[in-house]
Amino acid sequence: MSEELDAETLAFAHRMFDLARDGATVELADYVDAGLPVDLTNDKGDTLLVLAAYHAHPETVAALLARGADHSRTNDRGQTALAAATFRSSSEAVRTLLAAGADPHHGSPSAVQTAQFFDLTEMLTLLTAPTG
16 A cells, blocks of 8 residues: 655655755755655655766765665666766766775666766776776
8 A cells, every 4th residue: 555645745855856966965965864764766766876876976976875875776777876877977976886885787787788888988997997
């Protein structure tokens, strides 16, 4: 049985997703620190982390990861935050996600497959570099 959310709750959730898209790191982090679920997911399965990564906001990505965001979650299309950052050629977000343990081969398409498909050589180099 699914519960319907009231208009005020939906508006608040949409605002949180907008903060992730806009890279409003401090404000979004404050909400998470106050109890907003760090892995809040929209109707397409996108988490705050996926949206921040897709919109190339590495500081927001780092803040969400520091607060326990799950980098391995996939959206309804099987995409991860790492694949989203790769698609947008956000080197800093890719590095941040990799440093947090994100798997470049997870998801469908994975970050590696995304880099290969779109011929993103710099991203592929980052994703396949040996870890030290």
